[in-house]
Amino acid sequence: MSRRISNGRIGANTVRFSFDGVQYEGREGDSLASALLANDRLLIGRSFKYHRPRGVLCLGSEEPNALVTIGTGGSQTPNTRATVQELYDGLSAVSQNRFPSLKFDLLSVNDRLSRFLTAGFYYKTFMWPRSFWESVYEPMIRRAAGLGRLSEVEDEAQYDKGFLHCDTLVIGGGVAGIEAALGAAAKGDQVILCEEFSRLGGAALFESAPLGPIDGLLAQLAKHENVRVMTRTTVQGAYDHGVYSAVTLNTDHLSQPSAKAPRQTLWRIYSNRAVLATGAHERMIAFDNNDRPGVMLCSAVRGYLNYYGVLAGDSCVVFGCHDDARKTVVDLQAAGAKVVWVDTRASHQAVEGVESFTSARVVNTRGRHRVTAVEIEQQGRRFWIKCEALAVSGGWNPRIQLTCHQGGRPVWSAAIGGFVPGDKLPPGMRVVGAAAGELLEENWEPAWDLSVNGAAFVDPQNDVTVKDIKLAHQEGYVSVEHLKRYTTLGMATDQGKNANALGIGVLSQHSGELIEAVGTTLFRPPYTPVAIGALAGRSRGKEFKPTRLTPSHEFATRRGAAFVTVGNWLRASYFPVAGETHWRESVDREALAVRQAVGVCDVTTLGKIDVQGRDAAEFLNRVYANGFLKLPVGKTRYGLMLREDGIVFDDGTAARLAENHFVVTTTTANAVSVYRHMEFVHQCLAPELDVHLISTTEAWAQFAVAGPKSRELVQRVVDMDISNEAFGFMACAETKLIDGTPARLFRISFSGELAYELAVPTRFGNSLMETLLDVGADLGAVPYGTEALGVLRIEKGHAAGNELDGRTTALNLGLGQMVAQTKDSIGRVLANRTELAQSSVRLVGFRSEQQILTGSWLIPIGASAEQANTLGWVSSACYSPNLGCYIAIGFIRDAHEYMDTQMRAVSLLDAKDVRVSVVSPHFVDPEGERLRV
């Protein structure tokens, strides 16, 4: 049967869609709700708790009942409001929260058990037996709870984000909004006008009056180039500093969107001013069985009629408590429906030819999957009237949600019988039109709870009834905030757009408190549900975060390297060769190759900062704990950087390339923070110094060439004498390669072997890596990655990030002597405070035949593994292919007492308890002879 009596204001083209597997036809311009109503399909869903049959209640996004799932697989979108889903050819929708079918739902038995499932029942049940909680109750509740289901298939749709700036943001494209936009545009403002619906016009589109005046306003608007109109765009939240979030639905109305078109766009809108012109929607009245399919709000009934051409029923009852109901009566009568008007008020302006009952109320409805009759009570008399639809209006709810997002609370307006914005608005916002309560004074009289003894729904989406509210109040939850949380009133996906005001009215009626005294809860962003995909935008998969590639990345990829992410960097972890099946094989081989021959490792990621200026040395003297004033040109020095509180911040090297030119290196992890720290010191603590800091991390590709044959290899590529006499340990120079490529050379070592770091402009980096391995093939040159780099430095006993963990001092690291006492430097004073200066904690080494885990606690043999017995912790651990055993470095107190003894390295998380020997942390070449050869 078709309820479509005209084209209304939509197109005439037919659109095919399906609902629960049944094929239907609608019209271009329909919403899914209007198309279903046109096909006389009223039963659309089942309620959350009681699984009661439900249908469309409203016209727009405030809809609580008609929630469906659109699409399948990755694009499956549950809890879509049928009232806002635009119809497109091939749309497939299914109902939710029912089994096995919408018409026959097994869990509708809950409705019969409703007296046991009142608000907060779960606080009083599911307690015994205790063992049932995890094995029975929780799985059962999880299966039953929730509305809609996710497909658990990845949503591959594109989502997008953007940033917009304007002088005036107008929220709402009805008459008030359009006029506000015109006013702002005429003053020269850059204006953005956001409208949730697919076209401008607002509530006027859904009334019977001609659209001529609207069309005139739109024509004026089109002339302003400084107005950007964004339809299908919902402003979701009001944030600090005039920032608003909005979501545009780009393709949800299209049957075959482009694969590259983002489905939705999340906008951040920066505005100087905002005008809230979001209008108002009606709310229900609480009476028994007020939730049957076919019971709708008055404005919805006439909206479906006037805009979509759908007549709710041939016989309709209109029930209201203010003048708005009359408009529905008039429009329904004009459409040929038989109308009965029930008004709680003693008098109203009658409509000729319409039977009306004043001082009357609807107290009940009948019908299972659709309303078939309503019970009316008038002056003690009750009687039933058959009908196909019931239109209800309990008053207006201005759409004031955004005014609350910064903590403002709405205030009660007795004149309109609704909540209007309070004084505290988001800065820069003003409210106009129906959202401000304008033009809504319609002789409203209160009609909250008219229930008798049945289920009178206040919040239909969460199945909260009048009885729940009464029970909550009876149990002492008298505050409206407690009422909300105990009953879940207003906590569903519609955030109580219909329910909150009605709930407060019911509470007021039963508590005897004035509505003003009852107060309200707050609305919070988002205004309507937002897809997680929209929040993620493009930040997913490969684009979740930016990737920084090293200069030799192409080489490493061709060599089949395994990669590891280090912050945003992608570094080669190890380079497996044919026959190697386990990472340890590769790493052991690489580490041994460095100790026995020569290895090349891309160390570009370490921070590089050019420090230039007449006071460069003095500046470094202040930021490093050790001295740099007297460092000769052509020499490099290890530098220890402390925080202001005396804790070690970072370590690195500073190479003096010229009198007023140093190159500082930092750890990879601290490249940015050290640079920031140095800029702070320069700008705020030492502005008098003539020094500039220039980040050059990106500009130079840098490679460690390490091993007994490293000199031989490097000499084959650089155009200078690097014998031990000409270029001794810790030397540095600006130089060239043999082919003329500019270069920088540093004789520094992280591995403990004879080693160099060779830098060239980044564009030559990949080629240099290949060249070094090519010309060093006969020397046994191998590439090595971060894993072998780590093994080598642990073998040498070099502290790295694990040891510089924000708790350790120079003294703990065995570097206390490096903190010069004859000059001032960052951290020197507080490094000398008693607690730090007298600490007995020292960096030591550990050996074992069993694997030692990083993070293990060190416990004396025979003592229980408790915090009170801990002597320290393991900070770095590995297998040493050079020593043929497991080694580690870490910190223990009273280290001198425990040297050459044994203790246990305990990891309770991994259930490991390993006996270790305490030794020097310098496992390889403790005297440093290999470095100086």
Next chain:
Amino acid sequence: MFKLTEAPALSAGLYQAPELNIELLSNTPRLSLAPLKGETEKVKAALQQLGITLPSPTEAVLSPCMVLPLGQGQWLLQGAVPNLGALDGLVALTDQSDAWCGFVLQGAKVPLLLERLVANAPLTYFHGKAVRTQIEHIGCWVVGLTDNRWQILGPRSSAQSLFDALKHAADAVGALAD
């Protein structure tokens, strides 16, 4: 005897669509310039002789070479940088040719792309303006060159990620316009 070869920041850095082109700049000389303490006025005067003005924050100079304010007391010169021998002893000069990657964006739809990536107001990267900002968490410069022409500078190591972000946004602009 070996000869090192140069690798570009990106192997493929071209995107072409109606009214929206993105192209990687290659072989672009860049230099950071920082006047030593007390020498700023001398440096400015010497540069004026060469036709170069040092812009204030948020501004960009576009000829004879591009000049951007890199930080406090530092500027980045890009392109046809004249001989700066006259500044010896007055400035710290540091080659930055390989530190950055640059993309030129051209076309009437570029503003639609930029509003998807750049949080700053469009006026801050209009013709002759430059803004330091983030594009998908990558620290970048957005420089307004001429009408319908912009340049984006980002760290060289993130060239691929930056290009991917630009391409992705360009695809969205194109798809929504269709």
